[in-house]
Amino acid sequence: MEASIYIRLRHRIRHQMNAPVKLKEIAEVIAPESLLPDLLYMDIHQIKQEDGQIIIIDAMTVVEKLNQQWPGADVQFIGPAQTIIDTAPLSKNMSLPLFLFVWCLLFTGAALTIMNFHEDVSMRDVHVKLYEIVTGEKTDQPLVFQIPYSIGLGIGMVLFFNHLFKKRFNEEPSPLEVEMFNYQQDLDQYVVLHERKESRTDHERHS
Structure with missing residues (x-):
């Protein structure tokens, strides 16, 4: 075969159990138009229960399959040398009680972490000292510093994680x-x- 076949394996795909894996599902293929349909729908592997959840399709397996049908084919691989096939079923929608439980657990843990950090660095004493330096007065509750600081802390975390619920602020x-x-x-x-x-x-x- 004079024409070359160029194959770029995909890094990872999800596939259903007990179904054949076609070449077009695990790779991008460039080949002559006369060969392309047969190449794309060629069976590379038959997934079985005993294969487990994770299956590795190596470039050598693809070459072996191609040589069985087109002996002497000039096969050129570009990119990854293997494809990972995940046969695990898609997870169902999370129930609302479980979501609320996990949310409360994470919220409480994050809040305790922030409070313990501020206690370790004596943030309250820092605010008291700053208030005294700026105003010349001493108070145990410098709210003019504490309230903006708390609001800014929340805004800073939202900007840092680049998300507000499902809204993304930029492409990064x-x-x-x-x-x-x-x-x-x-x-x-x-x-x-x-x-x-x-x-x-x-x-x-x-x-």
Whole structure:
């Protein structure tokens, strides 16, 4: 085959259990128009219950499937060398009581954390001292500092996380989204390396 087939595997997809995985579902393909339909709808893997929740489709598996139908095909891979298939069902909508319980739990924990931090750094004493420096008067309740500070603290947290409920202020990801992305990347890398280690162990065991 003179024409080249260019394949870029997707990093991670979600797929239903007990269903065949088509090439178009796990990769972007560039190929001659005469081959493209057959390539896109080619079965790469049949998901079974014994496969588990996470399945790794390696580039070598795709090459093997392609060579079975088009021997000697010039296959060029671009990007990731494997695709992670997650067969876990989509989570159902969270119930309102559970949502309220988790919200109250997180709110209470965050409030206690902020209060303990301010107690550790003696923020109240700082406000009292600032009030005395600015006004020349001494008071145990410098509300003119404490109220704006409390409001500013809340606004600052909203701006920091770049969200107010479902509203996003700009296109930049929030620090929480970045941390979740990094965690997912590390998790995917571990899954791939762990799968390769298990595959190598099974191969050595059967050799």
